[in-house]
Amino acid sequence: MIARIWHGMVLKDKAPSYHQFLLKTGLSDYKLTSGNQGVFVLKRDKEEITHFYTLTFWDDLKSIEKFAGKDFIKARYYPEDKDFLLEFEKEVTHFDVLEMPDFFAQHIAGNI
Numbered sequence: 002m003i004a005r006i007w008h009g010m011v012l013k014d015k016a017p018s019y020h021q022f023l024l025k026t027g028l029s030d031y032k033l034t035s036g037n038q039g040v041f042v043l044k045r046d047k048e049e050i051t052h053f054y055t056l057t058f059w060d061d062l063k064s065i066e067k068f069a070g071k072d073f074i075k076a077r078y079y080p081e082d083k084d085f086l087l088e089f090e091k092e093v094t095h096f097d098v099l100e101m102p103d104f105f106a107q108h109i110a111g112n113i
């Protein structure tokens with residue numbers, strides 16, 4: 002299993018709208034991509050900036066390619082992201098998942 006982390010920053014007053022935008026775009030597309038095993042959205046406010054992180058889980062790199070394309074290390078953006086994001090990070094980070102909580106492993110195995 003592969004974990005993929007993306008990070009974006011928005012002005013704090015735009016954070017609720019950006020969360021809704023994420024739900025309609027990236028999160029929806031993650032769920033529709035075969036090989037995606039789930040997503041966490043993390044949010045952290047720091048002064049007037051809100052940081053969003055998406056932590057997605059994938060069967061393998063081929064599954065990530067279905068979502069992100071052949072150059073899967075590049076971050077995938079939507080045209081409307083320009084209305085929210087303060088900068089566009091070029092790359093995401095991937096990790097091999099070595100351990101996970103039992104509840105998550107059971108979910109992936111289809112026992113939940």
